[in-house]
Amino acid sequence: MALAHALADKAGAVILPHFRTGLAVDHKGGAAFDPVTAADRDAETAIRQALAEACPSHGIIGEEFGESRGSSSYCWIIDPIDGTRAFIIGQPLWGTLIGLTSGGAPLLGLMDQPYTRERFWSGERDAFFRRDGQTTTMHVRPCATLADAVLASTTPDMFEGGDAEPFERLSRAVRLRRFGGDCYNYCLLALGHIDLVVECGLKPFDILPLVPIVERAGGVVSTWEGNDPREGGRIIAAGDPRLHALAMEMLAG
Missing domain, CATH: 3.40.190.80 (D-Maltodextrin-Binding Protein; domain 2)
Known part of the structure; x- marks a missing residue:
């Protein structure tokens, strides 16, 4: 979990200088507009470099650069900017997604929104929310109908x-x-x-x-x-x- 937080910090430091700057937007291809920016690519690159140093035997699946197979059962699942369409029009409704699996089963997950300074993540049994240094436990609400x-x-x-x-x-x-x-x-x-x-x-x-x-x-x-x-x-x-x-x-x- 500490590594996941460190990865989110690295990604946020790369992404934020690009937000609301009018950076160039590329189209990945296909009939529907599928945008990608330097912020997406650079953030995933930063995450991959950090993982290569911290745990080189782990696999990685990322949105921008595909799959890198590892020699262990662990695999990191990365989406550097989930919500690129919101990102390119200046809405803060996007986030960096970081997950870890073992044998395909999810172990942990984290979503970071560096602009609003909000972070959501899963512990071993609970889920947590942090904003401006204040961490609370998250709970869904009941709704039966x-x-x-x-x-x-x-x-x-x-x-x-x-x-x-x-x-x-x-x-x-x-x-x-x-x-x-x-x-x-x-x-x-x-x-x-x-x-x-x-x-x-x-x-x-x-x-x-x-x-x-x-x-x-x-x-x-x-x-x-x-x-x-x-x-x-x-x-x-x-x-x-x-x-x-x-x-x-x-x-x-």
Whole structure:
């Protein structure tokens, strides 16, 4: 955990000088705009260099530079800026994601937002939030019904084809839905401000570091079918297991 915090500090020091500066934005390719900046690349490079020095036998999977296989069972999962679209327009709704797995199972997760000086992470049994040096334990809030729930998702554009109608059906049943937020939404769920996060098309580095944060705050994370979320795809996170079951049922039709 100490190493994860040190990695977040290094990444934040690289990223912050670029934020709200009008830096160049590249498109990774594909039909949908998929932005990447020097801040993304430089932050992941800094993390990889630190890991190579601290634990050279560990593997790494990062959004910008792919997979580096290690000789041990440990693997770090890195997304230097989750929420690059928010980053390039100056919104502080992005974060650095750092996770560690052993044999594929999540051990720890951390999300750092250096601009707001907020950090969310998982301990062995609990989840924690720190701002301006003050650390508190996080807990999800109870919410047993869809009618009382607040639902968040990064963008409606991620729900394509057959996924659009089930999501629309679910979002009509909740009290409030909001778009935008990326990784921030999962941390606000762990902090007890959001009840549901529902998304599609996630990669492992988008979700795996967030799983232990949500779970150790008392929440539930799975695919829409209730399966293991570590490979990404269609994801649902809920603070209350009762709400999780109701949302899965509605998404299934």
